[in-house]
Each structure stands twice: as C-alpha cells, then as structure tokens.
Amino acid sequence: MRSRLTFARIGFLLLGSFLLTPFAAKTLFAQASDQGWQQKWDAALKQAKTEGKVVVMGPPGDRIRDAITQNFAKAFPDIGLEFSGARGGELATKIKAERDASIYSVDVLISGTSTADAYFKPMKALDPIEPALILPEVINPKSWRDNRLEFSDRDTRMDLVFSTQNNVPLIFNPAQVKAEEVDELYKVLDPKWKGKIAVQDPIPSGTGNGVFRWLWHVLGPEKAKDFYQKLRAQAGAIDRDQRRQIEWVAQGKYPLNFAPGTVMYQLEKRGLKFGVIPHFKDYGAYLTPGFGSAMLMNQAPHPNGAKVFLNWLLGKEGQTAFSRGMGYVSRRTDVSSDHVPAYWIPKPGVKYWAGYYEEDAKMSPEQVKFLKSIYGR
C-alpha cells in the first residue's frame, strides 16, 4: 500500500514537474533576459555618456530638428545631440565624400525610405539596425502595428520604418468646390476643372512622385499613361513649390491641388483653410513614412550614443515626441494619434498601397520617360 502511494506520489511529482517545466523555464529565461537587456542598456548608456554625443542627420526643417534635439536633451541631458538637416541627395553626396576620405562623422540617419534605398544601401554605409535595439518596449513586436518591426528593405532590414500615414491626393477650396464633386479619381478630369488644377510636379522625388507612382500601380501602365496625359491637359499650373500651391487653393486662385505636399499640415495649423480629399472613393490612396525611417550608419563614431538615441527614438517617449513634432502617425501601438490630423490617419476599409518598400520605391524607366515627355520642362 505504502509503496503504491509512494509510486503514485512520485508519478504525480514527475508529471507535475513535466507540466511545469516550460513555465518555469520561461520565467527563468525571462528573468535572465530582463537582466540581459538591462545590463546591455546600462552599459550602452554608460559608454554613451563617455562618448559624449551622438550625431544624427536628417531632412532640413526646424520642426524635425526641435522635435528630436529638445526632447532627447530632456531625456538624456548628459549626451549631446548634434542634428544637421539636408535633402537626401545632398546628405548622400556629403557622406560619400566624407567616407572616401575615411571620415566617419554620422551615427544615425532619419529620412524618407528612398534615401536609404537609393543611396546608403548601395554605398554600403549601413549596419543592420536590430542589433542596436535593446529596450524590450522597442524590440517587442507587439509594440508595433501588424505585430512587427517594419522595414522598407524587408530582406536586409536596415531601414526601419517607424511611421506611416495616409498621403492626401487632393485638396480643394471649399468655397468653390464641393467634396463630392472630386471624391473619385476620374472626377478630377471633368472638363469643368480645366485650367483650375495646380498639380505638384511628379518628376522629382516627393509627394508628386509618390502619387504618380501609386497611380501607375493601381491603374496599370496604360490607364496610368492616359490619366497622366489628361491630367496634364487639365492642369492650370505644374509647380514644385508645395506651400505656394496650397496657398493658391486657400485663396481661391486654383480651386484644386493634385498631390499637395505634406507641408499642408503646418499651413493648416497656422490657419490656412482648405478642404481635403483624404482618399479617392474608387482607388483609395497610398501610405508613406514621410521622413519616418531610421538607419544606423556603419563605423559610427559614437556607437553607444547611436544605440541610446535609436532606443529613445523608437520607444514610446521618442515616438510621441516625433509624432507630435511632425504630425506623423507612429507605427507604435501605444502612441496616441490624437494630435495627428484626421486625414493622415489610415481608415479601415480603404484601399491603401504601401509604396515605400524597396522594390516599389522608384519609378520604372518607362514611367519616367513618359512623365518627362509630358511634364518635363
């Protein structure tokens, strides 16, 4: 009897141990892992303070500069942040010349995805970004939309996309146009709008380029070419000055602006009034990161400063600061979009094209040739 009980006890114990092992292991592993990231973070922080600063390059503009430098300084007063802004091509030219002369001055880049794909990846100037990510709130996929860290280069994972917003294809003057008159793509070609549309030049990179790439994608080459031609015939002005076009619409000089720039957010905040078509009912719109992607430079002069900065930028605090400063929609699930204009927030049920992946980032030679033939100057 005793031996039977003993066997039963031993059996229960073994079974219990067997069942509990994964939980115990997980708990133990988690503890070890917690200690691991904490140690890594403390070490990075300590060394970053010794390095003294981190050098970040990004797009020009005082909003992005202030959003990054002022908030990072609050979080890490012992680590200086040097931020310089320039356009993608200028950044690439400068950094290439520096690297040819064995000068490695930049730690982190913040830019649009095409800058990474067109310049810095071919330059072999980037390191994979994930090894630099330490904080659990950053590396945990659940912190991010679609349960994943998003990259424009899905194979090599060097250009981390941390914000995506809806790209507005059309704005209008509410005193001259009703929203329902232009809420579908082909309504824009109505003869009554002839000479009344300011079109953002589609040839250089930027909003115009993105919208025309999206049209090529959703319409297919033949229909897109037809649309390009008809829109050119409708246009009252083809321009590259985003602010001027938006002001034209607000003042009524042109009732419509096709592919308005992202500066509409700042201008609206300052008091310009215009109506927005956030997406066309028939074809939707496309998603863009704007300047919301980050890269880690290889041979970074302040590698620990770069780690601290990236973990701050991609954490809740950094993303909130960036999102508030730029009006962008963070890909983090715990960052509020309350401050973001409604027209930039992607809506359920709308067709969106994520045109920022490496393979879609530039126009095809056929598309460029055709656009130059009708929009070139």
Next chain:
Amino acid sequence: MELTRRSTFRPFQFPKIEWSWIPVSLFVGLLVLLLAYPLALLLIKSFVISRPGQANVWSIRGWVEAFADPNLALAIGNTFYLAFVRVVVTTILAIFFAWLVTRTDVPLKGFIELTLWLGFFLPLLPMTMGWIMLLDPYNGLINKGLMTLFGLAKPPFDIYSYSGIIWCHIAFSTSVRFLLLTPAFIAMDAALEDAARASGSNNMGVLMRITVPILAPAVLASTALGFIRSLESLEIEMVLGIPAGIYVVPTKIWDYIHWEPPLYERATALCSIFLGFIVLLIWLHRIFLRGKEFTTVSGRSYLVRTFSLGRWRWFACGISLLFIGLMIVLPLMALMAGTFMEFFGNFGTEKVWTVHHWTAVFADPVFLRALRNTLVLGLGAGVVGTLLYSLISYIIVRTGMAGRSVVDILSWLPWALPGVLISLALLWAVLGSGEYVKLLYGTVALLVLAIIIKEMPLGTQIIKASTLQISNELEEASSTAGASRLIGFLRIMLPLLRPSMVAVGIIVFISAARDIPTVIFLATNQSRTLSLLMLDYIADANQEKAAVLGVFLVLLIFALLFIGWLLGLRRSVVRS
C-alpha cells in the same frame, strides 16, 4: 695664349633672380591651386554618371543629355534676353545715380546714397515676396486697388512675367552697380570735367564724353560683372518664372542639382555655357583695355568737386526719390508688413497679424550660434577676401611676372559656377587633399574660403578697375625714395584703393551672411550659419520666419556700418 683663354672663358651664370618675386610666385601658385584644383575635380567628375555611393562609371552621357534637352535653346534665349535688358536698364540708372551723388550738387544726396545702399542690403527673395504681395494678378494689393479705382476688368500688372522678373531685379541690380561705380566716380579728377566745361560742354555732354569714357574700366568691369550675375540669377526666376513657364539656364541647373539623385554632371555641363561666355567677355575686355590709359589719380593733387545742376537740381532729386520710393521703400514696407503677417500677403486668414515669427526666430535654440558663425564668416571673408583681391589685382595690373594672365583668367572662373557646385568642388578638394587639409572640414574657416572663392570675380575686377585708375608714378616716387615694393603697396596703393575695398568688403560680408548654396556641403552642425537656419525655415514652408532673418541681417549690417562710421570709415575720411 693664357690671356686669350682667359678672355674667352665665360663662367656659367645663373639667371638673375629677383628675390622679391619668390613670395609672389608662391602666392600665385597657391592661388592657382586654390581655384584650378577644385574646378578641375568638378570637371573630371562631370564624366562620372553613377549615383553617390556606387562604383564610378565614366561616360560623356551627362554632357550629351544636358545639351540634347529640347527646351535648352529656349532657356538660353530667355537667360540672355533677361540679362541683356536688366544690364542695359541698370547700367543707365547706376551711372546716373553715381554721377548725381558724387559729381553734382543734387539736394538730399546723402539720403539718396544711403537708400541706394539699402537697396543692395535688402534680401532678394523676401523682397520678391513683397512685390508678389503688391502685384500678384490674382490678389496683389496694387492690382486690386487699381481695378477698384478705375473699374478695370483685368489686373493691369502681372508679376509672373518677363517684365515682372526684370522689375524685381532693378532695385538690387541698380544698387549693386551703384555701389561698384561710386568709388571710381569719387576718384576722378574734376580738372578733366572742368576742361570740358571750359570748352563749352554742358553737364550731359561732360557725363557722356568725359566722365563715362574715363571711367570705362570701372563701367566695363561693373557691366561685365552685372551681366554675368544676371545670367546666373536664380531666386527671382524660380519664384516668378516657373509659374509663368519661363525657364532660364540657372533654373535648369537647379533642377539637375535638386534631382534625386542629383545630376551634377549635367549641371556642370550646363555651366560650360557660362564659362564660354566668360572667356569671350575676358577677351573683349582685354581688347578694349589694350594700350589705353585710364589713370585719373596721379602724382599731382586731384580735384573732387561737385558741379551745379542749376534748375535741374530738384528735378534730378525728384527722379531719384521716385525711384527710391517705388523700387526700394514700397516693397520694403510690404516686406516689413509681411513679417508681421501669419501668411505673407494673405489677408483672408482668421488671424492676419502676429509677432510670432519674430519671437520664434529669436527663441530658436540655434540662433545665437548661427549668428556668431555668420559674423565670423562675414567678417573673415570680408576682410581676408578684400585683402586677397587687392593683392591679386595688384599682381595682375602692376607686375610683369609670368603667370599673371593665368591668375587674371582664373579670377573670373568662380562665376561660371553656381555656388552649390563651388561648395561641392571644395568638399571634394579638401577631403581629398591629405590629413592636414582635411582639418579644415567642419570649420568656419572653410566657409570663409568658399565665400572668398565665390566672390573673387567681383572683388578682383572692381579693385582691378580702381587700380587701373591709379598712376604708376606714385609708386615710382615711393621706389625712388627707397621704399620697397611691399611698402609701396601698403602705404600708397591700399589707402588709394580704400573706397573700392570698403565697398567690396561690404558686398562680400553680405554675400557671406546670405549665401546658402556655397556653404551647403561645407557647413556642419557646429558651423551652421543664419543662411542655413533660413533654409530650415523654408523647408518647413515658413517663409515668414526666413524673411524675419533676412530683415534682421539688414539691421545687423546697418549696425555694423554705423560702428564702422563711428570708427572713421565715413566716406569723407575714405576719400582723403
């Protein structure tokens, strides 16, 4: 026999060396290196067609594609047409005002001179915004006013046109030409004009037959410079030309530079148009000046006297005030008002007026550092550049040393290139020239060097023209008295050149303070200037804040001039 041998023996003799030429030769060599090397790099790299970061691919494709552009011929035509009209108009105006202020008894001449200087200081782009506010065909205040007043169906003016572009250039271009011509007018001996009057010539006859021909080097140099500057002009053509479909070569170059990826090879190729024109201009300039004498300042004392305009005094004053009021004060007031508006020229917003742009600029955390860098850059480039240009002018005009014609030609070259390409060429040159030169990178000193190179044609040609006015006999007298060439240069040439040098120094200072493209590749976070801060504001579509910085720079320059005036740089002192 021995005697014969002795008499035929000629020991080897080294060529006679004038030791004083050694530092000068070294200086010329350095100058050639400074100018020719970056430009050569740029030319070589214009045959590389790969993107930044990719392995070099050599080809002439960039050049071929730049010149195969079907719209290029029209752009070239537009460029030369706009430049020609501007130069004709501003040459007449600048000569008239320089003569009026320096050689006549026109009333309020101090005020006229001061406000014409002001025309030069005003920031070009914000001033154009001021004109748009007044002359936009849709909502320009003058257009609306005239339409209401006279019941017009259409606006009478359209700023987005050829005439609009020329109009917006006139104040600045006249002012800069005035600034460049005034010193030459001051340094002219009145005895020559007296002789003409004694022979029965009237004021206009004296101006056209004596004053202008005598001042030919200065007038020619300023006209040539004005023409080349007009060919290169970009900002106003960008803002007013593009909506009207008027494209010029600089807007094409700008397009190529701002392409993604930048097409520097095509931009460089198009610059060869300017280069060819500059070479032609140098050749014509030399032909014109060959064998002629333009000295107006010689060993004997010379008279600086004003002539009475008689009953035309107030008429001339009225014309001047009308020009100043219409071309400078009116857009300046619009500009000033614009900096206090939420949106420049937009009266349709809920909140029209604000001081926010001013407070935001001065509260910008990088403002003070940018201001300090700008002052160092402006003063450094102004002082060092002016001394360098004087030395170069002296070498070209006064010495017979080999290589001076090369220096002369090289001194024109920077104007064949837009600032951004000079910036790029210097970036490549400095980073590719060894460890010690590399130390310059990221410092304000490199920005100073870039501005000195950029403004070399203007500085050198203006001081050269003034040097031509000074007779050799002054230095010969100094040499006879035992002074060295250096002492002669320092004690005789520099004081006589001072009016031109002050004018050039101020121009270089302003250029340094405002220039964005020439420093764009060379500045770092630590050496950021106010002009780059302006770029930040423009990138965020806040032209109002950029305009505030432009107005602030004008005030700063005026403050510096006032300090200079207190320190004794008054023209009366300079004249002496």
